[in-house]
Amino acid sequence: MARPSVIAIDGPAASGKSTLGQRLAEALGYLYFDTGVMYRAVTLAALRRGVDPNDEAAVTRLAEVVHIDVVPPTVADGRQYTVLLDGEDVTWDLRQPEVDAWVSPVSAYPGVRAALLSQQRRIAAGGRVVMVGRDIGTVVLPNADLKIYLDASLEERARRRYKEMMARGQSASYEEVLQSMRRRDEIDSRRATAPLRPAPDAVVIDSTTMDADAVLKHVLKLVEGADDHDGK
Numbered sequence: 001m002a003r004p005s006v007i008a009i010d011g012p013a014a015s016g017k018s019t020l021g022q023r024l025a026e027a028l029g030y031l032y033f034d035t036g037v038m039y040r041a042v043t044l045a046a047l048r049r050g051v052d053p054n055d056e057a058a059v060t061r062l063a064e065v066v067h068i069d070v071v072p073p074t075v076a077d078g079r080q081y082t083v084l085l086d087g088e089d090v091t092w093d094l095r096q097p098e099v100d101a102w103v104s105p106v107s108a109y110p111g112v113r114a115a116l117l118s119q120q121r122r123i124a125a126g127g128r129v130v131m132v133g134r135d136i137g138t139v140v141l142p143n144a145d146l147k148i149y150l151d152a153s154l155e156e157r158a159r160r161r162y163k164e165m166m167a168r169g170q171s172a173s174y175e176e177v178l179q180s181m182r183r184r185d186e187i188d189s190r191r192a193t194a195p196l197r198p199a200p201d202a203v204v205i206d207s208t209t210m211d212a213d214a215v216l217k218h219v220l221k222l223v224e225g226a227d228d229h230d231g232k
């Protein structure tokens with residue numbers, strides 16, 4: 001069997017998708033693309049321009065005109081990529097708690113999703129890509145060669161996100177992170193357009209008790225076809 005060229009990774013916040021995506025792409029020499037940054041960039045643009053994130057029509061118009069570029073890291077500060085919003089480096093601004101708080105409602109707007117969908121498909125069209133998000137296997141790339149749905153318990157995901165935030169010097173309590181994550185999970189899973197759920201043909205991996213190395217090893221086996229039922 002040919003090695004999968006288009007790989008979709010979906011799952012809830014802090015399930016380990018971006019770590020897996022980046023390491024997998026690196027191991028295979030593929031492009032890594034995290035679609036979450038596009039929704040975050042639209043949210044940040046709204047907040048900065050004084051557009052009310054509750055104003056669906058205004059946010060949708062903004063999503064249609066802002067210019068989002070994701071390029072290889074331009075600064076060696078631990079980032080996986082550099083995100084440019086209308087030319088300005090906003091890579092770390094996208095991780096602000098205010099963006100976290102608004103990105104789920106913004107990404108539930110069908111017009112925002114439509115504006116970003118065609119860009120995402122264009123990026124994947126060349127193949128040799130690992131694309132990460134919430135609806136990649138279900139909506140964006142339904143014909144992906146391999147679909148992974150990476151999950152973990154809510155508490156474990158909150159713990160991971162809390163650790164990340166502490167490492168970046170951001171202030172928050174574990175309890176706040178847990179509540180915010182629970183709220184995002186609910187919005188992402190219940191929205192009418194492209195809700196978070198595994199594609200019927202996705203391989204579901206629960207990473208609650210697995211570290212990043214174990215997840216990568218497992219997925220590399222799937223990629224190489226080492227996980228065939230006949231054990232070859």
Ligand code: DC
Pocket residue numbers: 013014035036037039040103104107108132133134135136184188
């Ligand atoms: O993966 P992340 O935390 O950066 O994603 C931020 C938000 O964007 C998340 O709450 C849901 C949304 N999102 C989405 O709706 N569809 C995607 N393909 C990726 C992210």
